[in-house]
Amino acid sequence: MTILPPRLLKALEQFNAARPWDHNAHYHRWILRQLPRRFATALDVGCGTGDLVRLLATRADKGVVGIDSDAGIVGRARELTPPSTPATFTVADAPGGIPEGPYDVITCVAVLHHLPLGETLAHLRQQLAPGGTLVVVGLARDEDYVDHLLGFVSIPLNLLMGLVKNRGRRTVVRPVSMTAVTRPAVIPFGDIAGEARRVLPGVRLRRRLFWRYTLVWRG
Template sequence: MGDSRATSFGAEADSYEAARPDYPFEAVAWMLERMPEGSRRLADVGAGTGKLTRVVVEARDAEVVAIDPDAAMLAKLREQVPGVPTFLGTAEALPLPDASVDAVVLGQAWHWVDPVTASAEIGRVVRRGGTLGLIWNARDDRVDWVRRLTAIMRASAAEEMLDAGGPTVASPFGPLDGERWEWRRSMTRAQLHRMAASRSHLITASESERTSIRRGMDDLFDQLGLDEESSIDVPYVTWAFRALRG
């Protein structure tokens, strides 16, 4: 996770938790359904505020640990998912023993890592036959106003990766299987602004650029008739991928 944007999110941990969408239970369950019989231990890497962690806890009767490079994000995770152990670390340098977990999952995070180095390091800690799961929530840019919103905010690194053909993994993991789920989330004008504020591009942008983006978003919302009291259905696509360790 060498890109400075990858470790910028702690500055907006509250906005990230409040405005980012949760992951559909069905997508997380699918991602983990090939875990070996009797699997008991999982690691959520790049766990952030625990958006994926809490669904993994619901989906699997197993011990879950959360790992992230940002202490501020992990502090928010401990508030949201009490009892889950947290550790500082990255996908390329995990604070876990060899062959100590049955699965590693990453939500909104694989686009920040070196896929070859991260695959090798995750392969070190995952037992043979274990699972690597990758998942993203992305706004559905096939809808005109959503496409215009993305143009104002600028496409994220994740959106660019998904548009370019999706993630890649390397040895010791086999080929990725992928699935997608389409759904909608009702959001207010304020929530959309907080969602934008939680994105790495805005966090690391200059004040003048942040002001310009906020102004562009407000112009779009005015055109849509989205006032401070109303909400709009935001179409999302959840992309999930899984690979087995050889």
């Protein structure tokens, strides 16, 4: 996140605690727009409580696999998913523990910065079916003026989103998906882009608001 004066950072953290909203789920609809209307199979790496898996399942003819290394959160994903949903959840560590594909769609949201970058991208490429789509929403360390500019622009928009998404609520409702343990990104966007282009020729990357970047690659 953009470096802020301590007092302003504390005020922002207090505001977000009082009016929480899920920055990752904000991009779920955008992810769906990158995908075909129908596909056979999909994999969501770092599925958390399964929000994205359930969205993908509305388009999957054969089913969706969600994996996460946290057994507790995988259990919660199973509880939240109706039995009729064509989805399965597995406790597994990426990249080595990913169930064998191939998959027509692979998604990875706010997870890649926890994993070895090049190795994970290469493994995801191997698991993608010919003509399939890989979509990543990730976090990068702020490095240059573009990162800081987007960070500063995101601050007032973050406040606005917090107000809109919590409008009418009398009590704080913290999304279950926000309970997972996180850590800050350490690799800057430029290095991520360089490694991604090496492993995934023709990949499209873009810096985004709310301290995120996106990656789309079609095999």
